[in-house]
Amino acid sequence: MFQIVWPPTPTRRDECKWAGKDLVKECANFIRVLQHYNQSHLYACGTGAFHPVCAYIEVGHRPEENVFRLVTSHFENGRGKSPYDPRLLTTSILIDGELYSGTAADFMGRDFAIFRTLGHHHPIRTEQHDSRWLNEPKFIGAHLIPESDNPEDDKIYFFFRENALDGEYSGKATHARIGQVCKNDFGGHRSLVNKWVTFLKARLICAVPGPNGIDTHFDELQDIYIMKSKDPKNPFIYGIFTTSSNIFKGSAVCMYSMSDVRRVFLGPYAHREGPSYQWVPFQGRVPYPRPGTCPSKTFGGLESTKDFPDDVITFARSHPAMYNPVLPINNRPIVIKTDVDYQFTQIVVDRVEAEDGQYDVMFIGTDVGTVLKVVSIPRETWHDLEEVLLEELAVLREPTPITTLKISTKQQQLYVGSALGVSQLPLHRCDVYGKACAECCLA
């Protein structure tokens, strides 16, 4: 089999050790970015013993070429791509030769940002040292979702959880977030130079409505799966959430529609006059073009964010958050587990054609090495869904958290990652249960 050995240099390893880090757990080169770069190469970044480093991996054009080789002639600085600390949650996506990543760009792990690096443009990032933009985020995922049929409107959405805004909540709380940037954002001209000017974020709510209006929240976003639909602009967003409490442990799956996401980003901006004020919906005049809109021929003459008027940039800088949250479809989770010893960690979804129509089969990984296979079926209407547990599979021999779930609809396989390694299992095992019935095809 092919294998790449890519340790940090002895110098880096020594420096890491001298900085008081653990040689085994922290001073190795933990790979945190692995993306398709082009038809023959991957792009990979690792923590490089607290000194992030990136390189290309040659894989050839076809499997038959048997190529799998680290391109050692050209290493790149991995700052803003991979974190320094392997424990920090990071996400990245490589699109058209540019790497979008949510990570921390410093040794101390405090300077969190959403970056765009690589490619021939100047790197660009979120505003620094401003907790309104990002407040100790834990990045979960990043996806490109087109806004219209015009690629100029393409947006990259980041999913993360972070501390609630100062003044948004009495006491400490975690909020789940969806953030957006435009693919063609090149930063401001006089202000927000080399910073995103189209960055916006909104809270993702996953909560069970309660009596007296007091809801039970699942705020700790753990994973996101984007279920593509026929219309590429309108995929469904599946999110795995857990509770923030150490007393009441529970997990939930919430589902969001892009139309709800867009309605929130087109709604009022969160605004406060000063530190001792509350956050309120901004009622004043919003400058044109509305902050968050991509520069595009759809909106007249502005071809670049560098052409945006100063008042747009100034407004964008102080209003990165939307006032309204994104509510899940049906205003409640589609799956809830509260009476069990485990929590959900990962999700992938497979769209299955059954005799009586299409079903989204969720594969939910847990922190005890099991995978739940669940469908959400309408009882009477689409507003009254019933969760049906089809199977509960003990995939790992030991009760180890599942850290990655990947699905290949082509291979009809599910790939399960954990500290123990990678397992694969077939998506559907109709043969185990018998043939030719809709129920079994969901099994």
Add this chain to the structure above:
Amino acid sequence: MFQIVWPPTPTRRDECKWAGKDLVKECANFIRVLQHYNQSHLYACGTGAFHPVCAYIEVGHRPEENVFRLVTSHFENGRGKSPYDPRLLTTSILIDGELYSGTAADFMGRDFAIFRTLGHHHPIRTEQHDSRWLNEPKFIGAHLIPESDNPEDDKIYFFFRENALDGEYSGKATHARIGQVCKNDFGGHRSLVNKWVTFLKARLICAVPGPNGIDTHFDELQDIYIMKSKDPKNPFIYGIFTTSSNIFKGSAVCMYSMSDVRRVFLGPYAHREGPSYQWVPFQGRVPYPRPGTCPSKTFGGLESTKDFPDDVITFARSHPAMYNPVLPINNRPIVIKTDVDYQFTQIVVDRVEAEDGQYDVMFIGTDVGTVLKVVSIPRETWHDLEEVLLEELAVLREPTPITTLKISTKQQQLYVGSALGVSQLPLHRCDVYGKACAECCLA
């Protein structure tokens, strides 16, 4: 046996029915106040078919007199004493011929207030139509606790839960509260006339500290027991709390010291500049005498709240809440139950001398008709308590909520009230377990 029949008048009952109320569940005379008035009489108030009414009950000086009779020659208006709606939670305490009550004073059940009625003074109440003072409160208990050896400083404390202050919390939440008024408060002179000028309230926290500073709160105050100690100024306060969630059900007992309560009432007042501001600790000059202080010789010439300067009254009117909450002893509950199908409803506490010292034995009633007998024992230090369940008694034949628990240390009996009636059981049943061991004496 003695029995008093005290129905509403036919006219009241008809009016109640015409108002659309239920004849059986709402239009009877539900007794909501029953207090010792003097050595020979009780004072009782009922809802009187949505028209509160009060009367004296003659009980004689001694049981041997065999007197138990409603004084029908003199009925009094029960407004501000008993609620109109029998379902509203109300509390009252009669001290020196004056009735202190927390209730709603209108037919619609919206005008909640803490009242002082009866006696020869003008009735006095909390400010009307001001959600900063009271925000849909559910009253749980009222107790006189002396502040010093000077009776002029005596305070009556009210325990209730209510909606969180507007702007105190994003979303809806219940907060548990302790409120205070001075026994010798006769209202203001020019402003707050016949209103409490010494009313203050603070939040009672009952929460389990969590990782990342996100605590698990038990906010729904259900019952309070005041455990007297040798120093009448410093009893311990036991509170029963449940969760606000309908998904995660749990109960807890938290214990508070009066020194912590007084520290909070002497701390910063909650202040906000206007509707879109946050609540912050008031940093400005607090007028003298400090609002919340009882008029007393201890503090110079002011003999009555009517002598208080205008700036004190103005400040008191707009600052009824304290900024800091009262935290429980050890910053966490002494008893928690989360993995069960029932919730706590009531508590009384008995102080027991065991061979190795004093123990507070808690009797905790549940909503399934059981009584838990629990002690909280220090493991190593007083900061590390272990809850020990001594007994779990199925007191009621059916799983009915226990609505009242009363203790008689004289009779060594526990009285258990529910919709089924009243039961009694001995506090300690050492004879069941054998003799002469500390463990059994706690049984």
